[in-house]
Amino acid sequence: MNLRDTIVAAATGNITSALGIIRMSGADAVDIISEVFIPVSEKKFADVAKGGRLYYGRIVNADINAVKSKDNKSQDVNNAKSNDHTVDEVVVSVFKAPHSFTGEDTVEISHHGSPYIQQEIIKLLLSAGARLADKGEFSLRAFLNGKMNLSQAEAVADLIQSDNKSSHDIAMDQLRGGYNSELKSLRQRFLKIASLLELEIDFSAEQEVFVDRDELVNLLTQTKEKLTYLVNSFRQGNAFKNGIPVAIAGKPNSGKSTLMNAILKDERSIVSSVEGTTRDTIEETINVNGVNIRFIDTAGIRESDNEIEKEGIKRSYDAINKAQTVLYLIDSSVDDAESADYQLKFLKQDADLTDKKLILVVNKSDISCLTRQDREKLQQMDAVFVSAKKSDGLEELLKLITADFNVQDVSSKVFVSNIRHYDALKNALDETSAALDITLSGLSSDLISENIRSAMDFIGQITGEITTEDVLTNIFSSFCIGK
Numbered sequence: 371m372n373l374r375d376t377i378v379a380a381a382t383g384n385i386t387s388a389l390g391i392i393r394m395s396g397a398d399a400v401d402i403i404s405e406v407f408i409p410v411s412e413k414k415f416a417d418v419a420k421g422g423r424l425y426y427g428r429i430v431n432a433d434i435n436a437v438k439s440k441d442n443k444s445q446d447v448n449n450a451k452s453n454d455h456t457v458d459e460v461v462v463s464v465f466k467a468p469h470s471f472t473g474e475d476t477v478e479i480s481h482h483g484s485p486y487i488q489q490e491i492i493k494l495l496l497s498a499g500a501r502l503a504d505k506g507e508f509s510l511r512a513f514l515n516g517k518m519n520l521s522q523a524e525a526v527a528d529l530i531q532s533d534n535k536s537s538h539d540i541a542m543d544q545l546r547g548g549y550n551s552e553l554k555s556l557r558q559r560f561l562k563i564a565s566l567l568e569l570e571i572d573f574s575a576e577q578e579v580f581v582d583r584d585e586l587v588n589l590l591t592q593t594k595e596k597l598t599y600l601v602n603s604f605r606q607g608n609a610f611k612n613g614i615p616v617a618i619a620g621k622p623n624s625g626k627s628t629l630m631n632a633i634l635k636d637e638r639s640i641v642s643s644v645e646g647t648t649r650d651t652i653e654e655t656i657n658v659n660g661v662n663i664r665f666i667d668t669a670g671i672r673e674s675d676n677e678i679e680k681e682g683i684k685r686s687y688d689a690i691n692k693a694q695t696v697l698y699l700i701d702s703s704v705d706d707a708e709s710a711d712y713q714l715k716f717l718k719q720d721a722d723l724t725d726k727k728l729i730l731v732v733n734k735s736d737i738s739c740l741t742r743q744d745r746e747k748l749q750q751m752d753a754v755f756v757s758a759k760k761s762d763g764l765e766e767l768l769k770l771i772t773a774d775f776n777v778q779d780v781s782s783k784v785f786v787s788n789i790r791h792y793d794a795l796k797n798a799l800d801e802t803s804a805a806l807d808i809t810l811s812g813l814s815s816d817l818i819s820e821n822i823r824s825a826m827d828f829i830g831q832i833t834g835e836i837t838t839e840d841v842l843t844n845i846f847s848s849f850c851i852g853k
Contacts, residue, residue, distance in 0.1 A: 372501075373510075373511060373514065374396075374397070375396060375500075375501040376394060376395065376396025376397060376398040376399050376402055376499065376500050376501065377394065377395055377396055377500065377501050377502070377503035377504075377507055377508070378392065378393070378394040378492060378495045378496065378500040378501070378502060378503060379392070379393060379492075379502060379503040379507075379508070379851050379852040380392055380393075380488055380492065380851070380852050381393040381478070381852040381853070382483070382488075382852075384485050384488065384489075385483075385485065386483060386484060386485060387483030388482075388483050389480055389481070389482065389483050390480075390481050390482070390483040390484070390487070390488050391478055391479065391480055391481075392478070392479040392481065392488065392491055392492060392495070393476065393477075393478050393479075393508065393852060394476065394477050394478075394479075394495060394500055395470070395471075395472045395474045395475070395476040395503075395508060395511060396474055396475065396500070397474065397475060398475075398499060398500075399474070399475045399476055399477045399500075400415070400416050400419050400464065400475055400477060401416050401499075402495055402498045402499050402500050403415060403462060403477045403479070403495070403498075404416040404419075405494075405498035405499075406429050406430060406431070406491075406494045406495065406498060407425075407427055407428070407429055407430075407460070407462055407479075408427050408428050408430055409425045409426065409427035409462075410425075410426050410427050415427075415462075419464045420464065420466070421464055421465055421466030421469060422464070422465070422466075422469070423463075423464055424461055424462070424463050424464075425461065425462045425463075425464070426459070426460075426461050426462075427459070427460065427462065428456045428457075428458070428459055428460070429456070429457040429458050429459075429460050429479070429481070429491050429494065430455060430456055430457065431455045431456075431457050431490065431494060457487060457490050457491060457494070458481045458482055458484075458487045458490075458491065459482075460479050460480060460481045460491075461479075461480040462477055462478070462479055462480075463477065463478040463479075463480070464476075464477055465477070465478075468515070468517075471508065471512055471517065472508055472511040472512045472515060472517065473511065473512060473515030473516065473517045474511060474515065479491060503851060503852065504846075504847075504851070505846065505847050505848070505849050505850065505851050506527070506845070506846030506847060506848070506849025506850075506853060507846065508852070508853055509523045509526050509527070509846060509849055509853055510523070510842060510846045513834060513842075518545075519550060519833040519834050519835075520832065520833055520834025520837065520845070521544060521549060521550055521553070521788075521791065521832050521833055521834070522544065522545050522547065522550065523834075523845070523846075524544075524788055524790075524845060525541045525542075525544035525545040526545065526849075526853060527848060527849050527850075527853070528540070528541035528544070528611065528787070528788075529541040529542065529545060530850060530853060532611075533662070534610075534657055534660060534661070534662050535660050535777065535780075536610035536611075536660050536661060536662075536777050536780050537610055537611045537612075537662075537787075539780040539781060540607060540610055540611060540780055540785055540787050541611075541787075543780075543784070544787075548784065549784055549786075550833060552596075552600065552784055553829055553832055553833055554833075556593065556596060556597070556798075556829050557826055557829045557830065557833075557835075559589065559592075559593055560593070560822055560825055560826035560829065561826060562589075563586065563589060563590070563822050564819060564822045564823055564826060567815045567816075567818055567819040567822065568819060583809060583812075586809050586818075587806065587809055587810065590802060590805055590806040590809060591806065593802055594799065594802045594803060594806060597795055597798055597799040597802055598799060600784070600786050600795050601786070601792065601795050601796050601799055603783070603784065603785045603786050604785075604786045604787070604789075604792040604795075605694070605725070606774065606775055606779075606785055607785030607786045607787035608786075608787055608789070608792075609661070609694060609775055610661065610775065610777075610780060610785060610787065611787040612662075612664075612787075613655055613661075613662030613663060613664040614661065614662070614663045614664065614694050614695060614771065614772070614775065615664045615666065615692060615693045615694050615695070616663055616664065616665050616666065616693060616694070616695045616696070616697060616771060617666045617668055617686075617689045617690045617692075617693035617695075617696050617697070618630055618665060618666065618667050618668060618697045618699065619668050619671060619686060619689075619690055619696055619697065619698050619699070619717070620670065620671065620698055620699035620700060620701075620713075620731075620733075621670050621671060621672055621699075621700075621701070621713065622669075622670030622672055623670065623701060624670070624699040624700060624701045624705075624733060625699055625701065625733040625734060625758045625759070626667055626668065626670070626699055627652075627667055628733075628758040628759055629697075629699065629731070629733065629756070629758035630652070630654070630665050630667040631758075632758045632759070632761045632764060633656065633665060633764060633768070634654055634656060634665070636654075651666050651667065651668050651669070651685050651686065651688075651689045652666070652667040653665065653666045653667075658768050658771075658772055659772060659777065660777035661772050661775045661777060663768075663771060663772070666689045666693065668682075668685070668686035668689050668690070669682030669683055669685065669686045670683075670686075671683055671686055671687075671716075671717070687720060687721055690717075690721045690722075690723075691721060691722045693726065694726060694727065695726065695727040695728075695729065695771055696721075696723065696726055696727070696728050696729070697729050697731050697767075697771075698713070698714060698717060698728065698729070698730055698731065699731045699732075699733045700713060700730070700731070700732055700733065701733060701734055702732045702733060702734050702735055702737075702738040702739065702740050702755075703734045703737045703738060703739055704739070706739075706740060706741070706744045707740075707743075707744040707747035707748050707751075710730060710732070710748060710751070710753070711751070714728075714730065714751075727771075727774070729752075729754060729767070729770060729771070730748070730751050730752065730753040730754070731753070731754050731756055731767065732748055732753045732754065732755045732756070733756055733757070733758055734757060734758075734759070735755045735756060735757045735762065735763065736757040736759065736760050736762065738755075754766060754767050754770060790832070790845070791832050794828045794829070794831045794832050795828070795829075795832070797824075797825075797828045798825040798826075798828040798829055801821045801822070801824045801825035801828065802821070802822075802825050804821045805818050805821035805822055805825070808821065
C-alpha cells in the first residue's frame with residue numbers, strides 16, 4: 371500500500387439511488403479531478419478550486435487536453451465542449467489539507483445515483499492517475515495524519531455497522547473521544563508512576579526514595595479498579611454492539627423451536643413431534659427495548675447413535691459455550707423438579723457455563739403435570755414458567771434476559787465493545803495486578819517498573835501510540851471500501 375498515492379472509491383453503495391458520492395484523497399486530488407471535470411465557469415478547475423467550496427459542472431469523457439492549455443482558455447474549452455461526452459452533471463466538494471477527514475487534499479463528487487455513472491466516473495479518475503482505495507484506507511490515512519486515534523478510527527467502522535440505538539451511541543461516544551479520555555487518564559497515571567520509579571532506580575546508589583510505597587499502593591489499587599471496571603464492561607458493551615447471544619437448549623421435544631418461533635412471532639424453526647427434528651443451530655435476532663438479542667435454536671441434547679444427530683448435538687454444545695445466556699427448557703408435561711435438576715447437572719458437566727447466565731425455563735405450563743411441591747422446588751431454582759405454544763410468560767422471560775442491559779446506561783457510562791481493546795485492557799490489568807503484588811511484597815523498584823511499562827504499552831496499543839503494520843492492516847481491512 372502506497373500512502374502517497376491519490377486514492378478513489380465510491381463512498382455510497384453500488385445501488386440505484388437518488389444520489390451517489392465518490393471520494394478521492396491525496397496530493398493530486400484536485401489536479402486529477404480537473405482532468406475530467408468542467409465547472410460551469412468553464413475555467414480550468416485546478417486554477418479556481420478552493421477549500422470549503424462546492425462547484426457545479428460536468429464530468430466529461432473526452433480528450434480535453436485543450437482545456438489544460440494556458441493560452442486562449444475559453445476558446446479551447448468551448449472547442450472541447452463540442453467534442454466531449456458528458457457522463458453526468460455533478461457537484462464537486464473541495465477540502466484542502468489539513469482540513470479534511472483524511473488530513474489530505476480531498477474531493478467528493480456528488481452524482482446521480484446510477485451504478486453505471488458511478489463506475490464510469492471512477493474509471494475516468496483511475497485513468498487520470500488515481501488508484502482504487504483499499505478497504506479502510508481513508509480512515510487509515512486519517513489515523514496516520516493525526517486526525518483521530520486508532521480507537522476512534524475503529525469507532526467509525528462500528529458506527530457504520532451499528533443497527534440499534536445502543537451500538538450507535540457507544541460508537542459515537544468512542545468517536546467523540548469519551549472512551550479515549552479514560553485511556554489517556556490511565557496512560558498518564560502509568561507514565562507518572564514509571565517516571566518516578568525510573569528516577570528511583572537511577573539514583574538507587576544515593577538511596578533516594580522518590581515514591582512513597584503507601585502512595586504507590588494507593589495509585590496502583592485505584593488503577594487496578596479502573597481497569598477492572600473497563601474489562602468487566604466488555605460483557606455489556608459487546609452485547610450492546612453485537613447483540614446478546616442466547617442459546618435455547620434442552621432435551622428433544624422440550625419446545626425449543628416452538629419457543630423461538632413464539633418469541634420471533636414467525637415460523638422460523640421447524641416444529642415437529644418427531645424427536646431430533648432440529649439437526650443444526652438456527653439463529654435469528656430481535657430487538658427488545660433497544661437491545662438486540664440473538665436467539666440460537668439448538669438440536670435436542672441426549673445420547674444418540676445417529677451420526678447426523680450426534681453432529682447436531684456437538685453444535686448445540688458449541689453454541690452453548692459461545693452464548694452469553696443459556697435458556698434450558700424442560701417439558702413440564704413429562705419432567706418434574708428432580709428430572710430438571712438432573713438435566714442441569716448433566717449440562718454443567720459437558721458445557722462451559724463460566725460467566726454465563728443460566729435460566730431454567732419450565733415449558734408447556736398449559737399442560738403441566740407438576741405437583742405443588744415440584745412447582746415450589748422449581749421456583750427455588752429461579753425457574754420461569756412459560757407456554758411457548760400459547761405465548762404465555764414470554765414477556766417475563768425477555769425481561770429476565772435483558773435485566774443486566776439497561777440502554778439508559780449507554781449515555782452515562784463507558785463501555786468497552788471491541789475485542790482487541792478488551793484483550794489489551796485485560797493484559798494491562800494483569801500487569802498492574804503483578805506490580806501491586808510486587809509493591810506489597812516490598813521488592814525492588816526495577817521489577818515494578820517493568821510491569822508498569824508493559825501495562826502502559828498495552829494501553830498505547832488501543833489508541834495506536836504503539837502499533838505495527840500487521841495490526842493496522844488487520845484493523846482497517848475490516849472496513850468497507852470508501853471509508
